[in-house]
Amino acid sequence: MKMKKFINQPENIVAELLEGFALSHPQQIRLVGNNLVARAAPKAKGKVGVVTLGGSGHEPGLSGFVGEGMLDVSVPGEIFAAPGAPRCLEAIRLADYGAGVLFIVLNHAGDVLSANLTMEMAKREGLNVKMTLTHEDISGGTNPEDRRGLVGFLPVYKVAGAAAEEGQPLDACFEIAERMGRNMRTLAVAVQTATHPSTGHAIFELGDDEMEIGMGQHGEAGTGRMKLKSADETAEIMLEMLLKDLEVKAGEELLVVINGAGATTLMELFILFRRVDQILKARGIKLARAKVGEFITTQEQAGFQLMIARMDQVLLRLWDAPSNAPYFVVR
Amino acid sequence: MKMKKFINQPENIVAELLEGFALSHPQQIRLVGNNLVARAAPKAKGKVGVVTLGGSGHEPGLSGFVGEGMLDVSVPGEIFAAPGAPRCLEAIRLADYGAGVLFIVLNHAGDVLSANLTMEMAKREGLNVKMTLTHEDISGGTNPEDRRGLVGFLPVYKVAGAAAEEGQPLDACFEIAERMGRNMRTLAVAVQTATHPSTGHAIFELGDDEMEIGMGQHGEAGTGRMKLKSADETAEIMLEMLLKDLEVKAGEELLVVINGAGATTLMELFILFRRVDQILKARGIKLARAKVGEFITTQEQAGFQLMIARMDQVLLRLWDAPSNAPYFVVR
Amino acid sequence: MSCDVTKNDFARMIAGAAAAIRAQHTMLSELDCASGDGDHGATMLRAVEKLEKAFAPGGSDDLKTCLREAGWSVLGVDGGASSSLLGVFFGGMADAAATDLAAMFEAGLAALRKQTKAQPGDKTMVDALVPAILAMRAADDGGKSLRETLHDAAAAAHTGAEATRHLTARYGRAKFLGEKTRGHLDPGAASVSLMFAGFYQGLSHSKGESGNA
Amino acid sequence: MSCDVTKNDFARMIAGAAAAIRAQHTMLSELDCASGDGDHGATMLRAVEKLEKAFAPGGSDDLKTCLREAGWSVLGVDGGASSSLLGVFFGGMADAAATDLAAMFEAGLAALRKQTKAQPGDKTMVDALVPAILAMRAADDGGKSLRETLHDAAAAAHTGAEATRHLTARYGRAKFLGEKTRGHLDPGAASVSLMFAGFYQGLSHSKGESGNA
Ligand SMILES: Nc1ncnc2c1ncn2[C@@H]1O[C@H](COP(=O)(O)OP(=O)(O)O)[C@@H](O)[C@H]1O
Ligand SMILES: Nc1ncnc2c1ncn2[C@@H]1O[C@H](COP(=O)(O)OP(=O)(O)O)[C@@H](O)[C@H]1O
Numbered sequence A, B: 001m002k003m004k005k006f007i008n009q010p011e012n013i014v015a016e017l018l019e020g021f022a023l024s025h026p027q028q029i030r031l032v033g034n035n036l037v038a039r040a041a042p043k044a045k046g047k048v049g050v051v052t053l054g055g056s057g058h059e060p061g062l063s064g065f066v067g068e069g070m071l072d073v074s075v076p077g078e079i080f081a082a083p084g085a086p087r088c089l090e091a092i093r094l095a096d097y098g099a100g101v102l103f104i105v106l107n108h109a110g111d112v113l114s115a116n117l118t119m120e121m122a123k124r125e126g127l128n129v130k131m132t133l134t135h136e137d138i139s140g141g142t143n144p145e146d147r148r149g150l151v152g153f154l155p156v157y158k159v160a161g162a163a164a165e166e167g168q169p170l171d172a173c174f175e176i177a178e179r180m181g182r183n184m185r186t187l188a189v190a191v192q193t194a195t196h197p198s199t200g201h202a203i204f205e206l207g208d209d210e211m212e213i214g215m216g217q218h219g220e221a222g223t224g225r226m227k228l229k230s231a232d233e234t235a236e237i238m239l240e241m242l243l244k245d246l247e248v249k250a251g252e253e254l255l256v257v258i259n260g261a262g263a264t265t266l267m268e269l270f271i272l273f274r275r276v277d278q279i280l281k282a283r284g285i286k287l288a289r290a291k292v293g294e295f296i297t298t299q300e301q302a303g304f305q306l307m308i309a310r311m312d313q314v315l316l317r318l319w320d321a322p323s324n325a326p327y328f329v330v331r
Numbered sequence C, D: 001m002s003c004d005v006t007k008n009d010f011a012r013m014i015a016g017a018a019a020a021i022r023a024q025h026t027m028l029s030e031l032d033c034a035s036g037d038g039d040h041g042a043t044m045l046r047a048v049e050k051l052e053k054a055f056a057p058g059g060s061d062d063l064k065t066c067l068r069e070a071g072w073s074v075l076g077v078d079g080g081a082s083s084s085l086l087g088v089f090f091g092g093m094a095d096a097a098a099t100d101l102a103a104m105f106e107a108g109l110a111a112l113r114k115q116t117k118a119q120p121g122d123k124t125m126v127d128a129l130v131p132a133i134l135a136m137r138a139a140d141d142g143g144k145s146l147r148e149t150l151h152d153a154a155a156a157a158h159t160g161a162e163a164t165r166h167l168t169a170r171y172g173r174a175k176f177l178g179e180k181t182r183g184h185l186d187p188g189a190a191s192v193s194l195m196f197a198g199f200y201q202g203l204s205h206s207k208g209e210s211g212n213a
């Protein structure tokens, strides 16, 4: 099937999408330097800056979450590709308001390589930066290094961003981010591939009656290929795996996020959520907060990510704090 | 191609999606009566209620916009099908807080039939209801009756909802809604069909290198079939048609909304928006506000709707007013 | 002599219509894919279920009460244009001054036509309904039996529906397709034709107690 | 006698590598579709453009300055794992204590290996780089000419890359595919092999002024 996307020259996709994003949200964000996405009004001096990096083609992730109460600067890479260290370093300099910078990195080979290089350079420059890695994809096995960072970036940006906004010091912001990170788990499933917008290639192949649990954020195939299941069955399989991995007990409070991959409808996400809620109720687990929508997409891939996170009172307060990020407004 | 959707029994889609929607947004909305979507905390007595109706399968439209500052009650129909008059009447009774009800109807045959019947019944009951019809799809020709209601419902809900929230009387709310309606124009384009979630049928057929301008909200094919164009060319063609129809002059202030149909990415919508902004600048037209995202979808259809609206100071104030609708939060 | 119709007759007619729609709902949705949004068959299925329920044993014995209930519940099918129009149609039958078949159907049609400006020739269900009810009136005035009357109505509905193939849609979603709708049967007209065929079948073949057949 | 390499030699090597990558970038992206996200060819294209720019006439005449600039600009390609690693590699070459070819490539490799734990056998670009640089060192120690040294390195890189077919990925995105990556060439190793073939070609066929060829 031919790719049918509204683009111009493939090599201009990222520059043009960032331009459009900035033009459509002039109150909240602007492009600075080498296509860094920064807040329109920088944070007050003396507060911790929060920076992230990541490939493009996953809109609204990650730059859609720059704004008061969340990120200060995001470093968008090429389509599905981490940005290099030079622009990350630039972002960190920019987000340093005198209280240091929290650098939130999703565990993907390219991102981590860039981030490590950036940290080396930043340290050589004497910048005060702490890096936190998100790796909550349980499909990677038990070794944390093998667990990718999926939609779990969302609560981490949110709670760490809120802590920074409150004026908490870098160590405290870092600790909040790490605590959120330790307490979350995600699993992705795909039913239909996407095309790479620059090349027009299908990213993976799936049979007409197949789905795949453990699909990566960039369409990298996982290992849990199986026959297509109903919404309820899919939710059951995935939630069981997550609850087990996080060792959730009755009485605990969870945040649940369902993230659509792109072509999967909100209609379906709601149907899935309904079953998640039923299972939690049956097990006496409390649904503290929920968020259903598209936060990080993979083009027109069909599928979703299910994330659960154990919350405490501090994390809940920070999750509820206001934000004016274009794609995550909280009053 | 086989339909790959996360659903259970097709006949339960609507009930289950509404249940999931309500469960995931307990602070904002709840289901009442015969699956009506209402605010969790009803409006204060003495304020105008705002009600709408429409088919399901277009999530987050229309029920995603129930909340403080927008709708009071939404009446979701079956997939792509207007709800009947009985439930609309129930919704109007519910939203009558003593100051009458504004009934916002998108111009589609089924919706209008139901709405007219509802109005007859409501009048027989002595209810104080005013109905406003949105019909801004310029592909329908010059006769307003032939113009469908597309994403233009969004500004109408927003400004009328804000006026009602401020405590403006029914006549004023109605006039605001009508003024917004007169000043907006939309055009849709599709490049890829969707499947009907209950039947699994493709809704229309398009060649591998074709797109269609004038596509309806429910996948009804339009009449402007042409070869696939670049993002810039597509934006140019559509914006020119809209500016001409609305007779926009240099110096005027516009709201621009770009609504993704489902599988078209935010990446593409930003690229399109960039060109829209360039054209407006070149013509000396002011971009007053912009909104880019998925507000009303048609399953995994690929394409988008471009809407422009002439704004004045009152409409801008109401557009900017706060809202806690699940899929349209404004601080 | 005009054909008076009992609740029981009507229940058998409804059962026949339901069977006809059930057998063809996939085809109806396919027709709607060509000119609308592909849901017409599903809507019609739900509509005939409501009709059957309104006439199910255990309900009221009064035909007008049953029709009023049928109309209201078809309105509640939430299936877009067709269920609203059919709901109005069946509900409107209850308002007939007389109790004979043709008068009731005429009252239904009058109620429906208050809700839509569509005329015969506009490629809607009206293209099947109007000739069917004209045929009913003629048969009735000619002193035909209930069975014969329904036979004539079904034949006229069929002819009216078939003729929609050559028309251009001017109402409903299909109007946005304009000329492209030529060549396709209108789904709503096809449903009406199926329902009238079912009315006739239901009354003819089921072993009811009515003496009118 | 070790092969000293001039800026001009290196510019020709780079031109050859760029030509090789340009000719095969579609294939590289296809390899990446099988085991990653399908962008490797596009990234490599941008990377070699940066390399060419760093060595373009009008720039510095100092090889180390050019390499440092090359490394930094390849890091700036923003193309994920491979551009970061290659940026580190070229930038690292500038840190070599000596100025001979093998020493420079060894310094690049050392810098790269500080950023990844991948070992030969893990199905990454390291599988092509390590043998290529070992071959360089052997040729150099054996007194071979620059051209011969690059020939041996290219041959070793090719063999190393080809061997990745039989391996299971343990680094990068591909590791999540595990056993399924068997049978596929690693895209990064394929690129390295192409680049080394290009180094050799560039130095051999272009009419440069270097006396080392
Ligand atoms: N305004 C109208 N007047 C008469 N009949 C109409 C009108 N609009 C639609 N119809 C009939 O309804 C049919 C479509 O019904 P259906 O698909 O169930 O509803 P929807 O178009 O809302 O999806 C059309 O084929 C046509 O016969
Ligand atoms: N951690 C790593 N160590 C060594 N090489 C790696 C590593 N991660 C990836 N690579 C190499 O990079 C190649 C993929 O490059 P590319 O597709 O450009 O980057 P990305 O995987 O970020 O999309 C792999 O084939 C592999 O050779």
Ligand SMILES: [Mg+2]
Pocket (backbone or CB within 6 Å): A262, A263, A294, A297, B260, B262, B263, B264, B265, B266, B294
């Ligand atoms: Mg989408």
Ligand SMILES: [Mg+2]
Pocket (backbone or CB within 6 Å): A260, A262, A263, A264, A265, A266, A294, B262, B263, B294, B297
């Ligand atoms: Mg979508």
Ligand SMILES: [Mg+2]
Pocket (backbone or CB within 6 Å): C032, C036, C037, C038, C039, C040, C080
């Ligand atoms: Mg229909």
Ligand SMILES: [Mg+2]
Pocket (backbone or CB within 6 Å): D032, D036, D037, D038, D039, D040, D080
């Ligand atoms: Mg790749």
